[in-house]
Amino acid sequence: MSEPTTAEMLIALRETHRNLPYRESWAFFDELRVGTGFGHGSEQSMDAFAIALWPSKHWASHAYEIKTSRADFTRELRTPVKRRPALRYSNLFWFVTPEGLVKPEEVPIEAGLIEVRWRGGGYPRREDWFTDIVLQAPWRDIPPPTWNLFASVARRVHRLENGHGES
Template identity: 40%
Template structure:
């Protein structure tokens, strides 16, 4: 089943990558009353270094049309030393971006990130308004740090719940099918075991009358017929007749069983 990538998944992966940095999501570039001049950066990583300060901004895209329509991301460059797009693998190609802009791919099957192109470091002065916003509004841990709103959090929760339910149902069906196969195989093996036990009992009776079929080769049926032609106690005659009728059936079953074991080996 193909996993639908959401922005919060990528944000979680970024937070793991920047576990040693200050990592924030949905970062405003200033006070709310800025209006049209206000921007919201999807994710921001601040390196804990006085000597080599570095703020990396990330723009997250999970939809191709959202990327092609976006004309505001260039404004984010003034708020960071490095800027990169993060998207599912292949959604954006490096040649579609300026050389200084980085590109990071997200792999939903592993939840990991892969740097397709590292962003260039730009010597810029970070606007104080954004830094003040971080100090004033973002020092406390957020309740839902990977979502832009509580509604987005709830929608993601419901989607995860539905996907988990679907996976559970598919797993349950698969387990039921496998159990059914195992039961049928057990019944077949039990039937064969019963027939082999009967064959052993007949062989034991033959030994009591001096007929040892274990040492006979491929012509054992002819040898047995010769022994029977010389006369045999009637107490085992009926069992021997059954043995002759079922011998080929049992041999065929054993051959089928050996073939199955070879094919699964």
């Protein structure tokens, strides 16, 4: 059996949010830029971002950084500034990896670890992958989102509503 691809891990994350109680209370975006335009870090993106849409859930936001290889994960550890925008906009920050790629003790203190695992059976299909929390991400209070992030989300929604895809 092969390891999950980035696309399969994104599907597993999206399905996790779809299967939560009150699934309409969450918005999920993959490859979400932290701003529009170029310069001042606007071109940086989060592999995935989810936000609770109800006040009762405190508008909790989750940022997900997908790592498919050991080299990619260790490179991320050497350049923590890369995850700064995701930490800025999320109450919970997660590394998402194939099963067994990262040990919980290797995960930085500000992050959690989610593994994407295969349900078993025959040849794996995209829907056969699921997520498992290995290390709970710590809750962080964050400042309100910026207009840059709001514009990026609005642009994505506008494109989806007008049939232009998710890019």
